[in-house]
Amino acid sequence: MKNRLWLISLAGGILGSLAWNDRATGLIILVALVPFMHIFQSTIKEGASSSLVFLRVLPGFIIFNLLTISWLRNASIAGAIYAVLANSFLMSTVFWLASVIYKKSSSFLGFVSLLTFWIIMEHLNSRLLILTPWLNLGNTLGNDVAFIQWYDITGVAGGTLWILLFNLALYFFFSTLKTGRPGLLKKLLILLLLFIIPSGYSLLKYFKTYTPSGSTEILIVQPNIDPYTEKFSSPSFERQLDRMLSMADEKISGETRWVILPETAIDDPFYEEEVYDNKYYHMIDSLLSSHDGLSLLTGATTMKSPGDIYRQQPVPAGRDKNRVKQAEIYNSAMMISPGKDPAFYHKSKLVPGIEKKIRSLPAVVQEKIIPDLGGTMTGYGTQDERTVFYGPDSLVRIAPVICYESVYGDFITGYIRNGSNLIVIITN
Numbered sequence: 001m002k003n004r005l006w007l008i009s010l011a012g013g014i015l016g017s018l019a020w021n022d023r024a025t026g027l028i029i030l031v032a033l034v035p036f037m038h039i040f041q042s043t044i045k046e047g048a049s050s051s052l053v054f055l056r057v058l059p060g061f062i063i064f065n066l067l068t069i070s071w072l073r074n075a076s077i078a079g080a081i082y083a084v085l086a087n088s089f090l091m092s093t094v095f096w097l098a099s100v101i102y103k104k105s106s107s108f109l110g111f112v113s114l115l116t117f118w119i120i121m122e123h124l125n126s127r128l129l130i131l132t133p134w135l136n137l138g139n140t141l142g143n144d145v146a147f148i149q150w151y152d153i154t155g156v157a158g159g160t161l162w163i164l165l166f167n168l169a170l171y172f173f174f175s176t177l178k179t180g181r182p183g184l185l186k187k188l189l190i191l192l193l194l195f196i197i198p199s200g201y202s203l204l205k206y207f208k209t210y211t212p213s214g215s216t217e218i219l220i221v222q223p224n225i226d227p228y229t230e231k232f233s234s235p236s237f238e239r240q241l242d243r244m245l246s247m248a249d250e251k252i253s254g255e256t257r258w259v260i261l262p263e264t265a266i267d268d269p270f271y272e273e274e275v276y277d278n279k280y281y282h283m284i285d286s287l288l289s290s291h292d293g294l295s296l297l298t299g300a301t302t303m304k305s306p307g308d309i310y311r312q313q314p315v316p317a318g319r320d321k322n323r324v325k326q327a328e329i330y331n332s333a334m335m336i337s338p339g340k341d342p343a344f345y346h347k348s349k350l351v352p353g354i355e356k357k358i359r360s361l362p363a364v365v366q367e368k369i370i371p372d373l374g375g376t377m378t379g380y381g382t383q384d385e386r387t388v389f390y391g392p393d394s395l396v397r398i399a400p401v402i403c404y405e406s407v408y409g410d411f412i413t414g415y416i417r418n419g420s421n422l423i424v425i426i427t428n
Contacts, residue, residue, distance in 0.1 A: 005038075005039050005042060005043065005056050006056060006059060008035045008038060008039060008060075009035065009036070009039055009056055009057055009058075009059050009060035010059055010060055010063055011035055011060070012032060012033070012034075012035030012036050012039075012057075012060040012064070013059070013060035013061060013062065013063030013064035013067070014063060014064075014067070015028065015031065015032040015035065016028075016029065016032035016033070016060075016064040016068075017063070017064050017067035017068050018032075019032055019140050020067075020068045020135075020140060022143065025143070025144055026140040026141040026142065026143055026144045027141070027144055027147065029137060029140040029141070029163050030163060030166045030167065030170070030195075031167065031170060032167070033163070033164070033167035034167050034170050034171045034174065035060065036057050036060060036095065037111075037114075037167060037168060037171040038171060039053070039056050039057055039060075039095075040053060040057070040095055040098070040099060040102075040110075040114065041107070043056055043099070044099055044102055044103060044110070050096050050099040050100045050103065051096070053095050053096055053099040054092045054093065054095065054096040054099075057091070057092050057095045058088060058089075058092040061087070061088040061091040061092055062084065062085075062088045064088075064091075065083070065084040065087045065088050065135070066084055068135060069083055069084060069087070069134060069135065070084065074228045075228065083132070086130075086131070087135055090121055090125075090131075091121070093121075094114065094117045094118050094121055095114065097113065097117050098110055098111070098113045098114035098117055101113040111168060114164075115161070115164045115165070115168070118137075118160070118164060119157060119160060119161065119164075122136040122137070122138075122157065122160055123157070126408060126410070129350075129352050129356055130352050131352070132352065132407070133156075133407050133408060134407055136156060136157075136160060136407075137159065137160040137163045137164070138151070138155075138156035138157060138158065138159030138160040138163070138409075139156060139159075139407065140159075140163070141159055141163075145206070146202060146203055146206040146207075147198075147199050147202050147203070148202055149201070149202040149203075149205040149206050150198055150201055150202050150205075151409075155409050155410060155413075156409040162194070162198060165194060166191070166194050166195065169187065169190050169191045169194055170191060172187055173187040173188060173191050214395050216257045216258065216391075216395060216396050217253065217255040217256045217257055217258075218256070218257065218258040218259075218260065218396075219248055219251055219252060219256050219258065219259045219260070220260045221244050221247050221248050221259065221260065221261050221262070222262055223240070223243060223244050223247065223262070225240065227428035231264075231267075231428060232267065237266060237267050237268045237280075238268075238279070238280070238283075240265070241261075241265055241266060241280055241283055241284075242283065244261050244262075244265055245283060245284065245287050248261075248287065249287060249290075252291055252294065256291070256294060257293060257294065257295065257391065257396070258294075258295050258296070258297065258391065258396065258398075259287075259294065259295070259296045259297070260296075260297050260298075260424055260426065261296065261297065261298035261299065261426070262298075262299055262426050262427060262428060263299035263331070263402055263403050263426045263427050263428050264299045264300065264301055264331065264428060265298045265299045265300065266280045266298060266299070266300040266301065266334075267300075267301045268280070268301065269301045269302065269303050269329060270300075270301075270302060270303065271302070271303050271304070271305060271327070272302050272303065272304055272332075272342075272344055273304070273305065275334075275342050280300070281336070281342070284296055284298065284336055285336065288336060288338065292338075293338065293392065294338070295335065295336065295337035295338065295391050295392065296335070296336050296337075297333060297334070297335050297389060297398060297400060297424060297426070298333070298334050298336075298426075299331070299332070299333055299334075299402065299426045300332050300333075300334045301329065301330070301331060301332065302329075302330050302332040302334070302344060302346075303327040303328065303329050303330070304327060304328045304330070304381070305327050306327065306328070328381040329379075329380055329381060330344075330346040330347065330380055330381050330382075331346070331347040331350075331355065331380050331402060332344050332345060332346050332347065332402075333345045333347075333389075333400035333402055333426060335389040335398070335400070337389075337390075337391060337392055338392055339392060340392070343387065343389055344387070345383070345386075345387035345389070345400045345402075346380075346381060346382055346383045347380065347382070347402040347403070347404075347405060348382035348383055348384075348386075348405065348411075349404055349405040349408050349411055350379070350380055350382065350404070351404050355379060355380050355404075356379055356380075385414075385418070386399070386411075386414040386415040386417075386418050386420075387400065387418075388415060388418045388419050388420045396421070396422055397419050397420045397421050397422065398420060398422050398423075398424050399412065399415030399416070399420035399422065399423045399424065400424060400426065401415070401423055401424065401425045401426070402425075402426055402427070403425070403426065403427040403428065405425075406425045406427075
């Protein structure tokens with residue numbers, strides 16, 4: 001029995017990872033936590049320590065994290081190892097803490113604390129810079145949008161609570177079925193209601209007839225440039241941008257109103273206040289000038305000078321390191337639209353250890369570890385408010401979400417509150 005629990009842990013990790021596979025449905029997550037809940041209660045009932053609960057669920061969570069986020073090794077092996085171990089440790093700690101309460105109080109408070117601590121963990125994932133909400137349970141159902149239309153009421157955290165409650169109800173149903181104790185029909189009814197009520201509401205909302213008030217043709221350009229091996233090595237950024245603009249020019253029709261280019265399509269830093277003198281701006285403007293009513297959104301690495309003294313200096317040819325050190329650097333989205341000055345938004349949810357500034361660290365961390373994570377101590381600047389890009393007719397109001405920002409649900413809501421009606425995620 002004891003050895004079987006280790007195998008059940010591994011099975012739970014594999015099952016959970018399947019829910020994140022784009023070839024499967026995320027609804028698998030509704031059963032994926034049952035093995036861990038079985039380990040949780042079985043270990044406590046055998047009188048073992050809470051530490052053993054931690055040790056038994058840990059292998060399953062390591063497998064789960066390895067199979068879901070090991071792709072991070074393409075960007076940074078050290079970063080991937082950290083993410084896998086940190087997430088696995090946190091998930092296992094939730095079960096350990098809940099087992100402590102279970103043993104000191106009751107099974108009811110034990111399971112309630114399990115759900116509570118998990119939601120607290122996910123809340124911290126969304127708030128602490130050293131963690132990430134990538135694997136928050138509510139995100140698992142991102143491909144099953146017909147079932148989660150109610151997220152607009154509860155947010156992703158509501159999805160997490162639903163997943164936890166359903167797994168718990170399913171576990172109790174299986175336990176009753178196995179032992180033959182009374183109450184099986186009651187538990188089955190609870191299980192069905194937990195699935196049917198939110199899903200039924202969501203499906204009705206999803207298939208409700210919707211008549212749009214207008215339409216806009218948008219052209220998305222995503223060149224086949226590997227961000228790990230090609231993007232920052234060859235060819236030049238000028239040639240890369242020329243390739244993207246040529247791809248766009250071939251597909252633009254008389255109805256096209258927006259062209260969307262990817263994150264850091266321009267990775268040669270330039271000063272925002274000097275944008276009209278920038279060669280990349282002129283390349284884009286040349287395309288827009290040949291098509292009436294066309295606007296373009298692109299990723300760019302931009303800078304702002306700390307004072308007027310730098311604004312009077314010429315634009316550096318390439319990366320002027322001395323000047324860059326005195327300027328704020330941004331991973332930006334830039335909108336160029338007819339009759340308007342270029343508008344900028346600065347990525348504000350930065351990848352920990354790679355894009356985020358880290359201060360007051362030991363020299364060995366600054367000089368050895370941080371560069372190995374794929375980043376620098378310079379980092380990027382951010383901004384407090386969410387910028388919305390308005391087109392010439394204001395029909396389309398774009399939320400320019402940059403890559404990693406897309407996993408922060410409440411953060412994205414900030415764009416909607418500021419008037420956006422279209423979310424555009426640009427990424428490498």
